Amino acid sequence: MSIDPEPAPVSAKPPVTLREVAAAAGVSVATASKALNGQGRMTAETRERIRETARLLGFRPNSLAQSLLRKRSFTVGLLTNDTYGRFSLPLMAGVSDALVDKGVSVFLCNVEDDQRLGQLHVEAMLDKRVDGIVATGKRIDRHLPVDLSNLRIPVVYAFTQPDPGAVGLVSDDAGGARLAVEHFLRLGRRRIAHVSGPASFAVVHARAQAWRDVMRENSLAVSEPLLGAWSEAWGHDAVEKLFGRAGREGWPDAVFCGNDQIARGVIDALRERGIRVPDDVGVIGFDNWQIVAEATRPPLTSVDMNLSALGREAGLALLSLVDGQPAAPGIRKLPCRLVVRQSCGGPPQ
Amino acid sequence: MSIDPEPAPVSAKPPVTLREVAAAAGVSVATASKALNGQGRMTAETRERIRETARLLGFRPNSLAQSLLRKRSFTVGLLTNDTYGRFSLPLMAGVSDALVDKGVSVFLCNVEDDQRLGQLHVEAMLDKRVDGIVATGKRIDRHLPVDLSNLRIPVVYAFTQPDPGAVGLVSDDAGGARLAVEHFLRLGRRRIAHVSGPASFAVVHARAQAWRDVMRENSLAVSEPLLGAWSEAWGHDAVEKLFGRAGREGWPDAVFCGNDQIARGVIDALRERGIRVPDDVGVIGFDNWQIVAEATRPPLTSVDMNLSALGREAGLALLSLVDGQPAAPGIRKLPCRLVVRQSCGGPPQ
DNA sequence: GCGGGTTGGGAAAAGGTTTTCTCAGAGGGA
DNA sequence: TCCCTCTGAGAAAACCTTTTCCCAACCCGC
Numbered sequence: 001m002s003i004d005p006e007p008a009p010v011s012a013k014p015p016v017t018l019r020e021v022a023a024a025a026g027v028s029v030a031t032a033s034k035a036l037n038g039q040g041r042m043t044a045e046t047r048e049r050i051r052e053t054a055r056l057l058g059f060r061p062n063s064l065a066q067s068l069l070r071k072r073s074f075t076v077g078l079l080t081n082d083t084y085g086r087f088s089l090p091l092m093a094g095v096s097d098a099l100v101d102k103g104v105s106v107f108l109c110n111v112e113d114d115q116r117l118g119q120l121h122v123e124a125m126l127d128k129r130v131d132g133i134v135a136t137g138k139r140i141d142r143h144l145p146v147d148l149s150n151l152r153i154p155v156v157y158a159f160t161q162p163d164p165g166a167v168g169l170v171s172d173d174a175g176g177a178r179l180a181v182e183h184f185l186r187l188g189r190r191r192i193a194h195v196s197g198p199a200s201f202a203v204v205h206a207r208a209q210a211w212r213d214v215m216r217e218n219s220l221a222v223s224e225p226l227l228g229a230w231s232e233a234w235g236h237d238a239v240e241k242l243f244g245r246a247g248r249e250g251w252p253d254a255v256f257c258g259n260d261q262i263a264r265g266v267i268d269a270l271r272e273r274g275i276r277v278p279d280d281v282g283v284i285g286f287d288n289w290q291i292v293a294e295a296t297r298p299p300l301t302s303v304d305m306n307l308s309a310l311g312r313e314a315g316l317a318l319l320s321l322v323d324g325q326p327a328a329p330g331i332r333k334l335p336c337r338l339v340v341r342q343s344c345g346g347p348p349q
Numbered sequence: 350m351s352i353d354p355e356p357a358p359v360s361a362k363p364p365v366t367l368r369e370v371a372a373a374a375g376v377s378v379a380t381a382s383k384a385l386n387g388q389g390r391m392t393a394e395t396r397e398r399i400r401e402t403a404r405l406l407g408f409r410p411n412s413l414a415q416s417l418l419r420k421r422s423f424t425v426g427l428l429t430n431d432t433y434g435r436f437s438l439p440l441m442a443g444v445s446d447a448l449v450d451k452g453v454s455v456f457l458c459n460v461e462d463d464q465r466l467g468q469l470h471v472e473a474m475l476d477k478r479v480d481g482i483v484a485t486g487k488r489i490d491r492h493l494p495v496d497l498s499n500l501r502i503p504v505v506y507a508f509t510q511p512d513p514g515a516v517g518l519v520s521d522d523a524g525g526a527r528l529a530v531e532h533f534l535r536l537g538r539r540r541i542a543h544v545s546g547p548a549s550f551a552v553v554h555a556r557a558q559a560w561r562d563v564m565r566e567n568s569l570a571v572s573e574p575l576l577g578a579w580s581e582a583w584g585h586d587a588v589e590k591l592f593g594r595a596g597r598e599g600w601p602d603a604v605f606c607g608n609d610q611i612a613r614g615v616i617d618a619l620r621e622r623g624i625r626v627p628d629d630v631g632v633i634g635f636d637n638w639q640i641v642a643e644a645t646r647p648p649l650t651s652v653d654m655n656l657s658a659l660g661r662e663a664g665l666a667l668l669s670l671v672d673g674q675p676a677a678p679g680i681r682k683l684p685c686r687l688v689v690r691q692s693c694g695g696p697p698q
Numbered sequence: 699g700c701g702g703g704t705t706g707g708g709a710a711a712a713g714g715t716t717t718t719c720t721c722a723g724a725g726g727g728a
Numbered sequence: 729t730c731c732c733t734c735t736g737a738g739a740a741a742a743c744c745t746t747t748t749c750c751c752a753a754c755c756c757g758c
Contacts, residue, residue: 014501015475018744018746027707027708028707028709029746030707030708030710031707031708033745033747034746034747040707040747041705041706043705046706060472060475061476061744062417062476064477064478064744065417065713065743065744066744066745067413067713068411068413068417068712068714068743068745069712069713069746069747070713070745070746071713073413074477075477078457083439083442085437088438089432089433089434090432092457093459096458097459100466100470100473101469105473105474106456107424107454109449110445110446117449121449124449124452124454126364127409127410127411128413128423128424128454129412129413152362152364231644233644261640261644264644268617291433291435295580295581366713366715367715368715376737377737377738377739378714378715378716379716379717379718379737379740380736382715382716382717383716383717383737386716388716388717389736390735390736391735391736392735395736410714410715411713413715414713414714414743415716416743417713417742417743418714418715418716418717418742419743
């Protein structure tokens with residue numbers, strides 16, 4: 001009876017190293033390295049032989065060793081406090097997409113609103129020598145619960161409040177609002193109301209101001225915006241306020257909403273009152289939260305903040321910072337786009 | 350006139366190394382390393398002095414160097430194809446939370462449904478010597494578009510179809526469905542209908558079967574489940590099918606829905622017909638998608654799959670695999686929980 | 699035949715840490 | 729005094745790759 005050999009863990013053989021490639025090709029590691037990186041001088045034949053050997057052996061350079069030497073790890077950290085992910089996820093996907101092609105990987109760091117967690121993540125990333133950090137959040141007027149101001153590495157802020165002097169990317173909320181209101185105007189609507197979220201949000205004011213501006217530019221009467229919550233329930237209440245009065249002559253013929261949930265509430269409340277959308281009243285939302293916008297009856301026209309493009313831009317901006325290109329500090333605003341569905345009358349011809 | 354010195358890039362001084370700590374403390378790097386790691390033998394006084402020096406200098410060991418030596422990078426990869434993130438995000442947050450405390454960071458890899466992207470991400474992770482991979486998806490009966498079967502490193506599948514022989518974690522859909530149906534029964538409902546998503550989803554059958562089982566165990570008549578789409582619109586249609594017939598004696602007194610969107614559609618359609626929820630008909634959803642569940646009128650009781658707990662478990666399972674603990678292959682099901690709101694009559698006392 | 703340039707390739711250091719081995723000195727027993 | 733054992737600490741190898749420097753051989757023209 002023989003003792004069984006140690007049962008091999010599933011394919012546990014270690015990765016092949018440059019040294020093994022060199023040995024197999026009968027050259028030194030230095031030559032092997034140069035052959036694979038297109039550096040140094042050697043006969044084309046030697047270079048090709050080494051390359052072929054590496055290919056055959058399935059050699060892949062150890063990124064850790066490379067990073068140690070180059071002082072560049074080809075990783076970045078992505079900080080977020082948006083657990084729910086409605087805004088973060090497209091953003092994160094955009095960052096990751098922009099970077100994966102350049103061989104840069106992204107550490108996911110969910111810091112909630114927890115100082116300790118933030119600290120923990122930042123230290124872990126620093127220890128792992130990330131080349132830079134993208135900080136994202138769920139609103140652009142709040143800081144993440146971490147201090148990124150004195151790091152050795154570049155930081156880009158996307159959809160969250162940047163430190164002074166840092167690079168920040170946000171969506172152009174005012175521009176997005178203009179898109180919506182001007183769309184209404186092109187369709188011939190004139191009495192355009194605005195229903196939005198809590199006054200504590202900076203975006204609420206930015207969007208309301210743009211709405212006001214466009215109305216005034218077109219010499220239209222402008223009332224106070226209705227500010228409440230980011231909820232369907234508030235959409236219902238707002239309809240009561242707007243359409244509760246007897247006599248339909250004062251009723252709006254369009255409602256521009258601060259987000260899609262409010263718009264959903266508005267549309268449902270209008271239907272319950274027998275007011276037709278879009279025939280009697282047009283509705284436009286904000287966020288273009290697809291699953292909500294497509295479930296309203298009729299489907300909701302909405303402003304899209306292009307968050308994955310924002311993420312991509314943030315990733316690229318960080319990369320150029322890492323490469324040492326100076327970037328203009330300050331906040332850069334990226335344009336929104338209007339996604340036309342059926343809640344404000346057919347698209348203009 | 351003197352030439353200005355090179356303007357220092359913002360705090361560009363490199364991190365302090367062990368060598369510097371050793372020099373400052375007047376010992377060798379070997380001794381310094383041992384002092385900080387609690388290894389080796391030296392006077393308590395020496396150890397303390399070195400520690401103090403390191404603290405003063407803000408020394409943090411270079412994780413890359415450590416990883417290179419220990420053949421353990423304290424990073425794992427997180428693969429997902431759920432860009433929208435409704436399921437992925439809590440899962441991902443769970444994985445990350447479980448691991449950050451152990452000093453393990455998580456690479457975010459969004460592979461969409463793109464083979465090439467999957468390949469790219471997997472190779473990047475392998476190059477960076479991740480210790481293991483968590484694969485997650487948006488449904489448990491589909492593979493990710495990557496082959497993880499012959500990797501050198503352990504893989505755990507969470508909420509996606511595992512390779513045969515691998516470790517997989519999913520929610521207990523049947524158990525979740527039982528929770529819902531049994532809740533109805535406790536409240537005295539007897540004619541419980543089931544409206545769910547497309548028959549192409551495995552979970553649809555698992556949930557429907559559990560519904561059927563509970564009904565039969567309680568000697569209740571069971572009809573065919575209504576299978577359609579995962580949408581509000583289908584919820585409306587299903588109500589037409591269930592409640593369209595004249596004569597309310599055959600009407601259900603409860604509807605168990607395959608997800609929250611269907612439930613939302615059902616509730617809205619019932620209200621439009623003047624059927625009261627929960628007085629006439631109770632409704633329970635699935636997924637506990639908070640933002641939907643809380644916006645229905647009345648707020649929706651729903652089955653929660655505990656996805657962040659699932660993520661946590663997946664992270665821990667991967668870690669023990671990485672540590673060499675053998676794990677039983679196969680699929681482990683984690684319990685769901687019922688979140689009671691107001692759509693099926695007051696919570697049982 | 700010889701100096702100078704070129705060509706192909708290797709040796710070695712560097713990056714930061716951990717770990718094993720070695721060693722000098724101190725202390726103790728005979 | 730001699731031998732042995734401990735104790736505290738350092739030297740060096742190892743992890744894997746890149747890059748700089750160096751060297752031997754060859755070719756050319758004179």
